[in-house]
Amino acid sequence: MTDSIITALRTAYDGIAQRLDAVRGAEDRDRVKQDIIALFKQVDQAIADMSALKEDIRVLVDRYKELVQAESGEQVPQFTGSAPALHVDHIGASTFIEKGWSLISLGDYPGAIQALNKALRLSPGETQAESLLGWAQMLNEEYDASLATFQKVLMKEPANSLARINVGYICLKKGIFGEAIEHLSKAIRLDNDKKATLYAHYYLGLVYLERDMYEDAQTFFEKTLKLGPNLIEAYYELGRAQWFAGEREAAQQTWEQGYEANRFNPWGKRCKETLDLVAQGQEPSR
Numbered sequence: 001m002t003d004s005i006i007t008a009l010r011t012a013y014d015g016i017a018q019r020l021d022a023v024r025g026a027e028d029r030d031r032v033k034q035d036i037i038a039l040f041k042q043v044d045q046a047i048a049d050m051s052a053l054k055e056d057i058r059v060l061v062d063r064y065k066e067l068v069q070a071e072s073g074e075q076v077p078q079f080t081g082s083a084p085a086l087h088v089d090h091i092g093a094s095t096f097i098e099k100g101w102s103l104i105s106l107g108d109y110p111g112a113i114q115a116l117n118k119a120l121r122l123s124p125g126e127t128q129a130e131s132l133l134g135w136a137q138m139l140n141e142e143y144d145a146s147l148a149t150f151q152k153v154l155m156k157e158p159a160n161s162l163a164r165i166n167v168g169y170i171c172l173k174k175g176i177f178g179e180a181i182e183h184l185s186k187a188i189r190l191d192n193d194k195k196a197t198l199y200a201h202y203y204l205g206l207v208y209l210e211r212d213m214y215e216d217a218q219t220f221f222e223k224t225l226k227l228g229p230n231l232i233e234a235y236y237e238l239g240r241a242q243w244f245a246g247e248r249e250a251a252q253q254t255w256e257q258g259y260e261a262n263r264f265n266p267w268g269k270r271c272k273e274t275l276d277l278v279a280q281g282q283e284p285s286r
Contacts, residue, residue: 005046012039057106093123100132109140127156134166143170161187161196168203172210180207198228205237214245232258232267239274240284252278 016035023029057253095120095176103112116133120126130153137146147170153163164187171180187193205220223240224231235258244252258271274284 009039009043009046012042041138050191081092092230093119093126093129095119097126097129100129100136103140104132104136109180112136113140125152127153131160131163134163138166138170138245143173146170147174157190159190161190161193161200165196165199165203168200172207175210177207177211194227198224198231201227202231202234202237205234205241209237209241209244212244214241217241218245229261232262232265232271235261236271236274237266239271240286243278243284244286248278 012035016032016039019028019032019035023032096115100112100116100119103109113133113136116129116136119129120133123129130149134149134153137143137149139260147167147168150163150167150170153160157163164183168180168184168187170175171183183237184200184204184207187196191197201220201224205217205224207222207284208214208217218241219240221234221241224234225238228234235254239251239254239258242248242254252275255271255275259268259275262268263272277284
């Protein structure tokens with residue numbers, strides 16, 4: 001589709017270029033001028049339409065990620081936010097940083113890693129590139145590499161709470177619970193980023209749930225829902241913590257609340273599926 005659009009516009013361009021060489025008189029010049037203006041407007045509109053479509057595709061990607069996460073049970077931090085503010089540099093590192101950000105947001109993690117490594121070869125130690133590289137590696141499940149990258153970021157920016165919750169998540173995935181608690185608790189104490197504070201509580205709940213410390217897990221999931229009532233997965237996990245603590249009626253009420261909070265969210269649907277499962281006398285997944 002893109003090739004056909006470009007081909008048509010390029011053909012129009014070539015035609016105007018040929019006519020310019022053969023212009024004779026004011027009337028010809030005026031017609032060529034109007035055609036140039038019309039071609040420019042066509043190209044400008046095509047760019048706007050493609051940009052709008054590109055943003056719509058990002059929405060599809062986000063919906064797909066939500067679906068996959070709910071079905072797989074993955075709890076990886078979601079990569080969100082505005083495009084990075086970049087400065088024009090003579091070595092071109094900013095171009096690869098922007099490309100890396102775009103590829104992460106579109107779910108192409110290997111491509112993002114490649115672009116961001118290129119940025120760091122051009123500008124070694126660039127913190128923004130390192131942060132994005134850590135995200136890409138983590139989302140690509142390269143946990144050891146991601147951990148090393150985020151540790152570089154934290155060496156330079158100890159108050160970077162988003163980097164800390166990512167390190168906490170990686171430690172959770174690797175079963176390094178003590179270190180996970182340390183980083184997540186530090187993010188809560190810093191309290192300098194709402195998203196980081198929210199996820200720090202949520203991941204601490206997961207850490208304590210993994211360790212069968214159900215009361216502590218419930219405390220952190222309840223705090224999570226106070227901070228972010230739209231984080232539907234917290235209802236699902238709170239219900240699990242209550243169920244395994246023997247509070248089965250409370251668990252079912254929590255899953256009902258999660259389903260009612262957003263019936264169309266994959267995690268809301270998972271709450272409903274779990275309700276149906278326990279109603280049949282079966283146990284929720286551990």
